Amino acid sequence: MRKVLVLNGPNIGRLGTRQPEIYGGGVTYEALAEHLVETGQGMDLDVEVRQTELEGQLIEWLHEAADGEIPVVLNAGAWTHYSYAVADAAALTTYVEVHISNVHAREEFRSKSVLSAKAAGIIVGCGVGGYDLALAHVAASL
Numbered sequence: 001m002r003k004v005l006v007l008n009g010p011n012i013g014r015l016g017t018r019q020p021e022i023y024g025g026g027v028t029y030e031a032l033a034e035h036l037v038e039t040g041q042g043m044d045l046d047v048e049v050r051q052t053e054l055e056g057q058l059i060e061w062l063h064e065a066a067d068g069e070i071p072v073v074l075n076a077g078a079w080t081h082y083s084y085a086v087a088d089a090a091a092l093t094t095y096v097e098v099h100i101s102n103v104h105a106r107e108e109f110r111s112k113s114v115l116s117a118k119a120a121g122i123i124v125g126c127g128v129g130g131y132d133l134a135l136a137h138v139a140a141s142l
Contacts, residue, residue, distance in 0.1 A: 001046040002142050003070050006036055006131065007061050008051040009077030009086075015100075015128070027128050036131055043139040055079060059089040066092035071142070073098055073134040080113045087114040096121040096134040 008029075016028035027035075033049040040047030052058050058076065065072045072095040079086045080099070097115050102125030116122055121137050123130040 001041070001044050002139075003046045003048065003068070004040060004073065004135065004138055005061065005065050005070055006033075006047055006049040006073040006075075006135075007058060007065075008049070008075045009055075009058055009079045010053045011077055012075055013051045013053070032128050032131065035128075036135065039132055040135055043135055045135060045139055047135065055083060055086065059085055062086070062089035062093055065095075071095065071138045073131060073138065074115065074119075075099065075131075076115060080115050082114065084114055087118070090115055091118040094120050096123065096137055098122075098130045098134050099124045100127055100130060101125060 013029045015032060016026070029051065036049050037047050050061060052061075058079070062072065064070070066089070070093070072090070072093050074090060074095045075098045076083065076086050076090075080097070097113065097119040103111055120141065121134065123133050126133060
């Protein structure tokens with residue numbers, strides 16, 4: 001099985017309780033993580049799901065992925081819109097950018113991503129199902 005990292009930035013750990021009208025209230029972060037591991041197994045992927053509130057931690061995980069040539073499913077949260085440090089680290093990897101909400105239908109600042117230019121794919125507004133689509137894309141492109 002091919003290893004894949006699903007990396008999540010700030011506030012994603014609050015899934016299920018944070019703004020359920022935007023991010024959905026039916027799935028907790030823990031349930032999503034379990035689901036992604038199981039879904040990955042069905043695609044012959046060894047999925048490891050991680051979440052952090054610390055920008056430097058996310059950058060270290062991206063470096064780990066780059067060094068190990070591990071594909072990434074990346075939901076960088078708010079860092080998507082302004083962190084050139086995360087964008088530079090992500091650019092060292094092969095990654096699919098995921099957004100749970102439709103960022104283009106929200107505040108104007110959310111419609112700009114500093115990550116998109118180097119992404120192998122971008123999935124926006126499909127709810128937590130966007131992660132499944134990203135894993136399918138990774139599995140199909142290995």
